Amino acid sequence: MASFFTSECGLKPLPHIYPRPAAGVVSRSCSKPRFLHTSKDFADLKTTNLIKFSSGVFGDRNWGLKVSAPLKVAYTEDDEEREERIHGVNGFGENEEEAGFDPGAPPAFKLADIRAAIPKHCWVKDPWKSMSYVVRDVAVVFGLAAAAAYLNNWLVWPLYWAGQGTMFWALFVLGHDCGHGSFSNNAKLNSVVGHLLHSSILVPYHGWRISHRTHHQNHGHVENDESWHPLSEKIYRSLDSVTQTLRFMLPFPMLAYPFYLWSRSPGKTGSHFDPNSDLFGPNERKDVITSTVCWTAMAAILVGLGFTMGPMQLLKLYGVPYWIFVMWLDFVTYLHHHGHEEKLPWYRGKEWSYLRGGLTTLDRDYGWINNIHHDIGTHVIHHLFPQIPHYHLVEATEAAKPVLGKYYREPKRSGPLPFHLIGILIRSLKKDHYVSDTGDVVYYQTDQNLRGSSKS
Numbered sequence: 001m002a003s004f005f006t007s008e009c010g011l012k013p014l015p016h017i018y019p020r021p022a023a024g025v026v027s028r029s030c031s032k033p034r035f036l037h038t039s040k041d042f043a044d045l046k047t048t049n050l051i052k053f054s055s056g057v058f059g060d061r062n063w064g065l066k067v068s069a070p071l072k073v074a075y076t077e078d079d080e081e082r083e084e085r086i087h088g089v090n091g092f093g094e095n096e097e098e099a100g101f102d103p104g105a106p107p108a109f110k111l112a113d114i115r116a117a118i119p120k121h122c123w124v125k126d127p128w129k130s131m132s133y134v135v136r137d138v139a140v141v142f143g144l145a146a147a148a149a150y151l152n153n154w155l156v157w158p159l160y161w162a163g164q165g166t167m168f169w170a171l172f173v174l175g176h177d178c179g180h181g182s183f184s185n186n187a188k189l190n191s192v193v194g195h196l197l198h199s200s201i202l203v204p205y206h207g208w209r210i211s212h213r214t215h216h217q218n219h220g221h222v223e224n225d226e227s228w229h230p231l232s233e234k235i236y237r238s239l240d241s242v243t244q245t246l247r248f249m250l251p252f253p254m255l256a257y258p259f260y261l262w263s264r265s266p267g268k269t270g271s272h273f274d275p276n277s278d279l280f281g282p283n284e285r286k287d288v289i290t291s292t293v294c295w296t297a298m299a300a301i302l303v304g305l306g307f308t309m310g311p312m313q314l315l316k317l318y319g320v321p322y323w324i325f326v327m328w329l330d331f332v333t334y335l336h337h338h339g340h341e342e343k344l345p346w347y348r349g350k351e352w353s354y355l356r357g358g359l360t361t362l363d364r365d366y367g368w369i370n371n372i373h374h375d376i377g378t379h380v381i382h383h384l385f386p387q388i389p390h391y392h393l394v395e396a397t398e399a400a401k402p403v404l405g406k407y408y409r410e411p412k413r414s415g416p417l418p419f420h421l422i423g424i425l426i427r428s429l430k431k432d433h434y435v436s437d438t439g440d441v442v443y444y445q446t447d448q449n450l451r452g453s454s455k456s
Contacts, residue, residue, distance in 0.1 A: 101406045103360075104345035104441045109403050111355050114384060117403045122392035127184035129391060133374065134174055134193060141167045145317055157316055165324020166372060171197045172329060173374045173390070179209035180216075180386040199294040201325060204261065206287035207272030211279050219337075219383055220357025222346045222435055222442065226265075228337050230346055230444060235267040236434035244450060248429050253334065254327045328373075335364050335421060336379045339428035340409055343443040351440035358384040359407045363397070364421060367414035380408060 144167065148160035177183040178194030191205075198205040211226050218224035222232065231239075239247070243266065246252040261272045270277030273292045275285035306314045337360070344360045347353075364377040376382075378393040381400055388396055401408055412420060432444040 103342065103407070104443075106353075106356060107359065107405075107407055109405075111384065113403050114381075114400050117399050118381075118385070118388075118396045119399055122388055122396040122399070124392075125182060125184050125387075125389050127186060127189060130174075130177065130183045130389065131193075133391075134197070137167060137170050137174065141171070149313075149317065161316075161320045161324055164321035166328060166369065168201045168321055168325035169328035169332075170373050171201055172203065172325065173376050175203070175205065176212070176376075177374070177390055179205070179212060182387055182389045195291065195294050199291075199298045201322065202258075202295060202298060204272050204288070204291040204295045206284070206291035207279070208261070208291075210284055210288070211272060214279070216383060216386055217354070218357070219354075220345075220347050220360045221352050222348050225357075228334050229265065230432070230435045230442075231266060232437050233434045233445070234437050236447070239266060244447075248433065248450060250426065250429065251327075253429065254330045255323065257326045257329050331421070331425065332364070332366075332373075332376060334428075335425060336361055336383075338362075338432055338444075339421075339424040345441050345443060346435055347441060349440040355384070359404070362409055363411045364418070365411045365414040366418040366421075367416045369418060377411070380404070 141164065144160060144164050148156060148164075174183070175194045175197035178190040178197070181187065181190060183190050183193060194209070195205045198208065214224075215226040218226065222230055236244075247256075247266070264270055264272075264279075270279045272279065273288070273295070275288040275292070277288075280288055302314065302318065305318075309317075340362055344362075346360070347357060358380070361380050361383045363379050366373065366377050370377060374390040375393050376390070378390075378397050381388065381397045382390075382393055385396070397408075414420060431446045433447045433450060434445055435442040436445070
């Protein structure tokens with residue numbers, strides 16, 4: 001499979017990709033500098049241009065990433081006015097403290113205000129640095145497997161499963177960066193590396209990438225979001241008791257990801273493997289077929305390994321770590337959007353915007369795991385600007401905090417391992433069950449009759 005993709009690389013040089021204009025001062029004839037801003041409306045989101053290649057066995061293939069990115073437009077406002085709007089007269093001044101903060105209220109700042117606060121170098125993608133993380137993680141994966149197989153001791157296997165499952169999750173995060181285009185500016189390199197990483201852990205790269213794009217473009221929207229979105233009360237009440245238990249009672253929600261890939265969430269239909277699913281447009285079907293073929297090839301390799309080394313050894317080396325990876329993925333992605341001590345809003349209709357939806361996401365601290373899983377817990381800025389490479393997210397977040405104000409919820413500091421997040425997960429699953437069928441700004445409600453639910 002690697003040679004299949006490698007043969008497709010480097011046959012023709014990539015066309016020149018003109019960079020998006022950097023946020024900052026726009027030269028004008030007036031005496032004051034003017035800044036680049038965007039509207040907060042979803043209409044201002046623009047899908048990146050598609051890059052087409054016409055070489056090799058794929059023929060006229062579309063390698064475009066189609067990652068949503070806010071569009072910059074000129075807006076007239078000087079420094080003093082901007083500072084007053086965000087921090088003073090019309091923003092986060094003393095009036096906010098007196099009146100109380102409403103997380104569902106539209107923010108005084110705009111998306112471009114956040115963008116302008118982030119240093120320019122945070123937007124720069126270094127493919128060599130990105131590849132160094134791939135080499136590091138792949139080397140660790142093979143090293144752990146070789147050590148566990150050599151020692152073959154039942155005192156070692158549980159440690160191996162925890163470590164290798166975490167490394168599978170790290171591989172997923174690097175493939176996730178490929179899907180966003182934050183891995184490099186080379187769309188073909190992103191696709192090749194993304195396929196190799198995701199196929200190795202049984203994730204259909206393009207199928208996931210497209211649905212994940214939908215998640216980012218609709219984050220915080222009750223009906224249109226794709227990942228861990230709330231159920232409306234009507235859909236929730238229509239679920240049988242078994243399905244409700246599987247969704248809200250541990251450990252079942254932490255094992256959901258493979259089933260989501262095959263059949264999505266309750267209330268939605270389609271599969272990440274089916275090119276005719278309503279998840280995908282007609283021009284994306286060939287991409288989905290490619291990824292499904294790669295997934296099938298990996299499944300066939302695993303079957304062959306099962307015959308070669310025996311099913312029990314395969315289970316110990318790959319099967320158990322795979323399910324640890326699934327738990328990590330469900331654990332992290334759920335807590336990005338749930339579990340804050342104060343209820344956070346979800347939106348519909350005219351109340352939803354790209355900015356307001358993105359501001360409902362949460363950062364989490366994972367202690368020692370932060371570096372291993374490439375700072376994926378630094379999630380708010382990632383959701384608003386998925387083009388930023390993971391190795392710049394911490395710096396970008398620090399720079400944006402003064403603009404975000406109370407819309408940024410400082411994560412609770414973790415010890416070496418993030419055991420504190422387990423309690424947050426349990427409390428959320430007991431309380432966050434559904435939202436109202438009506439209303440454009442809604443909050444999670446609790447089904448008091450659900451087994452294990454919070455009675456408070």
